[in-house]
Amino acid sequence: MRNTKIETFDATINCVYGCPNNCEYCYGNVLNKRFHFCKDWKVPEWKPEHLKEFYSKNPRSIFIDSMSDIGTWEQEWIEQVINAIVANQQHKYIALTKRPAVLSNKLIAITNKRGNRDFYSLYGHRNLFFGISITTQAQADRADYSVDFYSVEPILESITLPWRSFPKVIIIGAETGNGKGKVIPQKKWIDYLVRQADEHHSAVFMKESLRQLMGDDFRQDKLPWDIER
Numbered sequence: 001m002r003n004t005k006i007e008t009f010d011a012t013i014n015c016v017y018g019c020p021n022n023c024e025y026c027y028g029n030v031l032n033k034r035f036h037f038c039k040d041w042k043v044p045e046w047k048p049e050h051l052k053e054f055y056s057k058n059p060r061s062i063f064i065d066s067m068s069d070i071g072t073w074e075q076e077w078i079e080q081v082i083n084a085i086v087a088n089q090q091h092k093y094i095a096l097t098k099r100p101a102v103l104s105n106k107l108i109a110i111t112n113k114r115g116n117r118d119f120y121s122l123y124g125h126r127n128l129f130f131g132i133s134i135t136t137q138a139q140a141d142r143a144d145y146s147v148d149f150y151s152v153e154p155i156l157e158s159i160t161l162p163w164r165s166f167p168k169v170i171i172i173g174a175e176t177g178n179g180k181g182k183v184i185p186q187k188k189w190i191d192y193l194v195r196q197a198d199e200h201h202s203a204v205f206m207k208e209s210l211r212q213l214m215g216d217d218f219r220q221d222k223l224p225w226d227i228e229r
């Protein structure tokens with residue numbers, strides 16, 4: 001397990017390295033060029049030796065796919081990670097995907113295989129939080145799934161979020177670093193997301209990357225894994 005500078009979690013555990021999503025701003029790809037976690041970043045690699053990191057005692061919020069996208073994992077990898085999560089309920093776990101449709105099918109297949117159609121009643125607890133990563137309107141249009149949060153980071157344009165399955169929390173952030181073609185968000189894009197969240201009584205958590213842009217409107221409500229259920 002690694003401590004993380006990501007402000008929304010305490011730590012990361014990565015049992016998979018690599019991602020075929022091909023995002024231009026991907027920091028994992030940059031790190032992989034330096035540290036060679038996997039042979040080809042576009043081909044996810046399973047690293048089961050990291051499963052033992054779930055067994056640490058000190059309770060933490062842990063991001064489980066900071067170097068991949070759980071929607072692109074093999075179903076068997078998801079099952080093994082879920083088993084480690086079930087065995088370690090002292091932590092809270094967070095998973096993020098840009099492929100909610102594929103992930104949803106894999107989770108349904110896992111729960112059906114175990115003879116129960118309800119994912120959460122199958123595991124009898126609620127310490128795994130799923131989010132959908134949205135950076136553009138096209139991704140938002142494919143994100144109409146019931147999840148715990150949307151992560152709109154980096155926001156690349158003004159976005160109307162799916163209305164039907166609005167989650168309890170919206171996390172918003174800007175692109176960081178000095179990458180070529182970096183998109184500087186406009187305040188009105190963020191204000192529009194906040195209005196949508198307010199209309200749904202959802203919390204808003206802005207990353208530090210937006211503090212200067214938002215000024216007095218900067219806002220950090222509670223994160224899903226900080227809200228008591």
Ligand code: SF4
Pocket residue numbers: 018019020021022023025026027028029066067068069098
């Ligand atoms: S989804 Fe995440 S890990 Fe995958 S390419 Fe995009 S930024 Fe990188």
